[in-house]
Amino acid sequence: MFVWLGVALYNNNTRAYSACALLRARLSGSGYWRPLWSGRKLKDAYDVVVVGAGGHGLATAFHLARDHGLKRVAVLEKRLVGYGNVGRNTTIVRSNYLLPENHYFYEDSLRRYETLSKDLNYNVMYSPRGVVDLALSDDDFAGLARRGNAMLLAGIDVELMDVAALEHYCPELEPRRRRRFPILGALVQRRGGTVRHDAVAWGYARAATAHGVDIIEDCEVTGVRTNGGGATGVETNRGYVQAERIVFATAGHTGMIGTMLGVPLPIETHLLQAMVSEPVKPLLHTVLVYVSPGHGEVYISQSDRGGLVMGGHLDGFPSYTREGRWDRLEDVVQGAVELLPRIGAIKILRQWAGTNDMTMDGSPIIDRLRYDNVFLNAGWCYGGFKTIPASGAACATLVATGSAPDLIKAFRLSRFATGHLLDERGAGPFPVRQ
């Protein structure tokens, strides 16, 4: 219980969080809590500049400061902390990937999520309520089995459920119900589930700040200054900032980074919608993932506030408008009602969209970019949220030590040229099919 008095972690500028702290705040009136990350001044020079205060940027900065003792780290953010995809996703975390290069990495991330609230002293509400990948055909089963067996070989928990087991695990699904595509079973990862997305961004921002990182909002990086064989710093709308090393973690804008550095990238940016319903009492106790023929795809869970959160496939063409096409919203809703007919009378409240950097094999890129001291942490497709903790730790190691930890060696940029592709779906170099 002493740990929760939060003595160890923080300096005088940050209050530790706990139930006792809440009580103390109540008794001491207003002014008890400190700002989480704001109020830092942009300096002239840093050891490392991280561009982008999304989940990956913040986590990288946090690990650089905490694990590698770097004292002068800045995160420069064009708009606001967590304004991008980290605040727009459907909050699902899981490590049920097929390829070893992926599942070890995602599993590392899931394990970090299990203790993240403690590590950050911020409640990220990790809810291991299970992720259920539904099988609609024997081919689906074979594919799910291949993936599940690979996971079990790697020591990652997963199970294959038939209809009876699924009925027991998720009765609200009514798997025996007559459907256009009958449900035959599912691959279930019980440790997967949901995490509160804003909390991850804010938690990392607060923890990074407590370790001395400067998080600067409203600071747009407009260019990179170089001399000879390396970068010397970044041009921003607030002037030039010197940097020994630069990390780009700007999901949704990575194409611009490529242009900035003169490096064409295997990334195409697509729009992905999500939506939430009005809040109702508990109805769905796990995360359901459903992919049906005919462009039917939906993943659905119920947030702790009671709204049903759902999403589907990409809109299908590059877009930065952050306004989705209406017929895709209808596709997702059709899938949701097909899965859970009982939700038909519940109303959709809000829809939003994010911009996803899709790579030509569906797997991310964590590597140097053109220069020895410039790094790219990008191409997260629609899997960025679940990988934030592992990405932050591994990217920080790469940046701080200069060599990539084993866990991310496969995510190098050169893999497209050498053929070492990490294509989970076998969809090929077409992001719309990933």
Next chain:
Amino acid sequence: MSGNVRSGTRIGPGSIRFSYDGREYSGQPGDTAASALLAQGVRFFGRSVKYRRLRGVLAAGPEEPNALLTVGEHPAVIPNMPAPQLAVREGLKLRSQNRWPTLERDVASLLQAGGGFFGAGFYYKTFMWPSWRAYEPIIRRLAGLGEAPGACDLPPIAVEHLSCDVLVAGAGAAGLAAARASARAGARVVLCEREPACGGELEFEGARIEGRDAPRWVAATLAELAARGVRLLTETALVGGSGGQLVLHSEPGGLPGASVLYRVRPRCFVIAMGAVERPIALVDNDRPGVMLLGAAERFLARYGVSVGRDLVLFANHDRVYAAATRLAAGGMRVRAIVDTRTDAQSDINGAGAASLRAELARRGTLCLAGHAVIAAEGRREVRAVRVAPLAGAGPVRKIACDALLYSGGWSPSVSAGLQEGGAREYSSGLGAFLAQAQPQWRILCGAANGHLELGDVLADGRAAGERAARHAGQSAGTAVEAQGRDEARGEARGETHGDGAPRLVAFWRSPAPRKAEKRQFVDLQNDVTVADLRAALAEGFVDIEHVKRYTTLGIGTEQGATSSVLGAAILADLKGEALDQVGTFRSRAPYRPVALNSLAGLRIGPAYRIARRTPLDGWHTANGAVLESSGLWMRPRFYRSNGDDAFAAGVAEAGRVRASGGIADGSTLGKIEIAGPDAAGFLDSMYLTKAGTIKVGRGKYMVNLREDGMVLDDGLVLRLAPDRFVATVSSGHALHMLSHFEHYRDTEWGGRAVTLTDVTEAWGVIAVAGPRSRSALASVLGPDWRGSLESLGHMDFADGKFAGRDLRLLRASFSGELAYELHCRPGIAVPLWQALIAAGLAPYGLEALDILRVEKGYLVSSEINGETTPYDLNMDGLLKLGNPCLGRELLDRPAFHEPSRPRLVGVRARDGRAKFLAGAQLTTEDESRHAAGYVTSAVYSPALGEWVGLALLARRLDEHAQITARDPLRGGDTPLRIVSPVHFDPAGERMKS
């Protein structure tokens, strides 16, 4: 209340019985649940999300944040229905929400005592030990508002497509004026209105328009619109859309059930959706009895309901005085009018302020200028208010009342004007945001455009309608009628006046000591208070977007209608910034909450996705086939007469094919015709080996690569003529391959004279396989075909006729048996099939098909899965021919030649009878954690009496490697041995006979 028949613009005489929280109530036809219950003295309608505070009705429209009711009986309930929108009907069952055990006695309302402990975002700071999971179940039960349905019995929605020049959303004064102007100009107009009646505020304002009482003007206008063919949709709201297509949703009676979804692509869209009244933050402004001023007026005028007996009115604009007069005329006592503005700031309809106040004083109404209501008092509902001067010294008064009606102004409904262009702009005169920078095809008018005075509203509506018609006419290229002829009939000469200019002075929250800020509510549904906004700021959540996420401001079912601008303004005040600097958060479709069932449209239940069926589908169904989805196709998996389940029947059917013969429906096979002078050359570039070498009348097994070198598909290519080919592709791939061919024809190999046609559905396909296949065909096809049957070699084909229809006989085998494929016009598929059965061949399904092809090592999508190169699939021989086709270049990448790359092999159990399945991973003794490959296909082979399979295995392992099939998911480990993929009849003798 019984015996009292109310009268109002929306109700008629009569009695409708319904229940609320188990008690019987009655209403009149036209009543809503809110009006009927208020009329019968009901004050409590629900409890708030976080603190579970008792709540009453705030508004008279869908922006209602408190009075949300659950309709129906478990399990098929409809949650979160706003009471002011629900029409009462006989037998309606209603329940309040978010309380236990009863509304008036709720156990969790003890949470209110937590006060500051449970402020915004408190859950981020605690609930960590031992884990969130320990608290989650309770939190989830406390959270959420409406009851969770256990079933849904809503019928599918109807969907209609509308065509019009101008769509006008909103039939208040502005909308009616706009629709009339557009219609007079000759445009085809659709007018939609979310309420059951038109007129908006004209229903109660007591205005005069063009010399007539407003209701008469409304009726006359509607009649004119009808005469001009304008389609009027009531109880129909704009909900969303994109790309110029708008979606409307109609919900008669305020309940899903007889709903209709309309899709319309107007040439011009006029937004006349009015403005939503705003509350003011003051201490305990969430008490039942605190209501928006306009809502009380609507309840009186529409439903004859007096929301209280002794009222206090509180506002920052002139309208409050007109409202007081109307409410008093309705029989309520207006105890006090509290106006935040000073005497100098208010004008009160141009009449001398002093004289109107004197008049009101005579009637017993206390008028206070420069004052604010600072608190609502009463334990569970309003019993009094406290009023204090805003400047200078003066007493704090307590005024007894049973209803506080307040208004902080109006926020124009601009959401629909902020999608796809449009920019938000703050108007300090209104204390609200307007939508500017509209594209040409979208026009806001009336209150939605920031006009609040009736004359302006009508003029703005009319101008919008005229502009809309002009734009529609221009975009349609048609002439637009000259407008103004009808005006000559004298309408413009009549006087028009309503409530005058409101002279609003922005006022967002009454003064309060810090400690009381946690009871000044900004977002009523989510219990977001001024204290929460202040706390968010203190923790560095400075931007409105952060504040919204941190405090949950504006994310409730009212979608920020009453809370977002108020919250932004108070935030600006706390920050010391101007409101237009702070902005407010992005509004999006849907503009109203819409039931999932409605949005799903027609694609629910069996119609979720189409089912593609072959010409033989009827025969299969009638003859005991068990059909399964194969993509969108329905195909027979097995036939019940052959076994109880797929496994048993599949083995029986496959065995019979090899023993004597069988027929299978292969109609789903993709078929593409390629024709033209450059057809051969084009195919050369698209396939691994050259098509040009195929002779007319023959076919060849061909493989295509994807751009990146992976195998994309395989199939037969038949040459019908020197410049005409048919390519077969995997079932379900036809359109994909067609797009692939079309893309390359039109781009990199552009300009070639090649036509491509998908003929998948032009040909039914029957596979005829087994030792007796030839003789059966001979007897069915007759003497005309005897020559072909005898002379056709492997991959030869012959075209001819059967029963007068086209028939192609192809000698090809996917089973390794002597086999043929009949490609026939769909009309003769069934007769051919039946004739073959009469000739002694029995049908076999997908299960048997799979057994036969695995026994022979033929490939399907399990092996050609987008991850395998031609090297992986032992196609080295084809590659050696060196045809420079699409995908060859990228095949040269180093990774594809590494020893870890897979190779297609056959596998069998080392113990002859052990079972193994597709999806098992393969490991070697020295590397038990990292797989060296996996089993792609596995079947029980009746021909060999054991399980056989195909696998992709690292090429560094040779055929002596000791591998194990690891399947912890389904059973366990099976030691395997590596064999040739061709398990049965390796020399291919049976096919050649």
Next chain:
Amino acid sequence: MTRLICPFCGPRELREFEFHKTLPAAPGSAFSRTYERVDRHEHSVEHWQHVEGCRGWLLVHRNPTTGEVLETRLLGGAAAGGAP
């Protein structure tokens, strides 16, 4: 984004079309054609197909930040007047 205007069929609902890929400014090697994309925020050059209509392939110039379609052209033989 407004509807796409197919040069052959006229203005049609977006649903009838399928996006394929964005194109680099200058055609390069097979590798760069297949793997490299250029994400231009104001002016994207793309291949689309009118799959549920004439099946023509289109070169589309679009502004992906506003959704505005700048130009659509039919590719291949059809552009030269041949059959699509």
